[in-house]
Amino acid sequence: MSAARLPVFVDVDTGVDDAMALAYLFGSPDAEVIGIASTAGNVDVHQVCENNLGLLQLCGRSGVPVSKGAEAPLSAPLRTAEDTHGPQGLGYARLPAPTAELTAYDAAQAWVRAARAHPGELIAVATGPLTNLALAVRAEPALPRLVRRLVIMGGAFDYRGNTTPVAEWNVSVDPEAAAEVFAAFSDADELPIVLGLNLTENIMLTPELLGALADTAGSPSRPLSEHDDRGAASAAANPLIRVLExxxxxxxxxxxxxxxGYLAHLHDPLAVAVALDPELVRCRPAPVDVELTGTLTRGMTIADWSGRWGRKPNALIGVDVDPTAFFDRFIARVGAFARQLPYS
Known part of the structure; x- marks a missing residue:
């Protein structure tokens, strides 16, 4: 691996915005994706595996190991979000049938292997429920000190939830796992960066921005519109742009x-962008915990800004971002990458 490329391990529940996040990583010259963990969340874990393998096939990225994660949260039944992401997780898009196979080891083992193979260097990103990461820390308690940087997309800080009035989706699916991860990373050399809805909902993709991406890819297409027929297929010639549209x-x-509005929040692409360049966001350190027993508040993430718990910070919480700077980078990287792909 080139010294200029960062080893990146991602745990995803792909997912429309997870797919956009993976495309961003594939288009980043400073990133080398060394492994993908599939977690149950937006859709069940078997479909997530198919989506990850299919996206790698579409993008011509052979040799990236994909591992299957746990089929359910640590202690609660699995809930999925087909209403948000479509029955197969990628809206109306269809990916090629993958020819690659999953690893013989599971996602928790994949986390541990990646951390041990790149001690002090690994850039890790979790954009789904934290089940796999919690199981990995159980297996290797030193993992938080082996990872150079961890970015988590999850939670909502002083902000409304998108699953319950107070809880964000990823944490709500497996709050016990999130609580274990936050506790484990209290002893990390570098605190995890946590990007909640209060930050990620500023990253609003519009049809105009999606059109700019298609233009940059050399595959201009008519901008999507709320007046289009539901499920109208993309006419883009570029295979990646077609899938993303x-x-x-x-x-x-x-x-x-x-x-x-006719727009979408790109939660997960922001997480991978910040993993490669933390300067994209401004953060505040705070102790973070997860409510596990509240009748109305289960899954709520609480930041103790005022230090009332008497605990040291265990997270850097994203509090400010420049959406324009993010989208300039996203369009440039994904557009250039898509341009390189053969048309079919």
């Missing part, structure tokens, strides 16, 4: 139906 159309329609 078909996935994003479903995501746009979901947000529109929720009264948020």
């Amino acid at each position: 078909d996935a994003m159309r479903f995501y746009f329609e979901f947000h529109h139906d929720c009264g948020e």
Whole structure:
């Protein structure tokens, strides 16, 4: 691996915005994706594995190991989000049938292997429920000190939830896992960066920005519109742009139906961008914990800004971001990468 490229391990529940995040990593010259852990969340873990393998096939990225994670949260039944991401997790998009196979070891082992193979160097990103990471820390308690940087997309800090009035989706699916991870990383050399809804909902993709991505890829197409027929297929010639437009159309329609406008929040792409360049966001350190027993507040993430718990900080919470700077980078990287792909 070139000294200029960072070893990156990602744990995803792919997922429309997870797919966009993976495309960002594939298009980043400073990143080398060394492994993908599949976690149950947006869809079940078997479908997540298929999505990850199919996306690698589409993008011509052979040799990246994909590992299957736990089929359910640590102690609660699995909930999935097909209403948000579509029955297969990628909206209206269809990926090629993968020819690669999953690793013989599971996602928790994949975490441990990656951390041990790159001690003090590994850049890790979790954009789904934290089940796999919690199991990995149980297996290797030293893992928080082996990772150079961990970025978590999850939680909502002084902000409304998107699953319950107070809880964000990833944490809500497996709050016990999130609580274990936050506790374990209290002793990390570098505190994890946690990007909650209070930050990621500033990253709003619009049809105009998606059109700019298609233009940069050399595959201009008619901008998506709320007046289009539901499920209308992308006419883009570029295979990656076609998949992203078909996935994003479903995501746009979901947000529109929720009264948020014909747009979509790119939670997970921001997480991978910050993993490569933490300067994209401003953070505040704080002790963070997760409510596990509240009748109305289970899954809520609490930051003790005022130090009332008497605990040292265990997270760097993202509090400010420049969406324009992010989208400039996202469009440039994903567009250039898509341009290199053979058309089919």
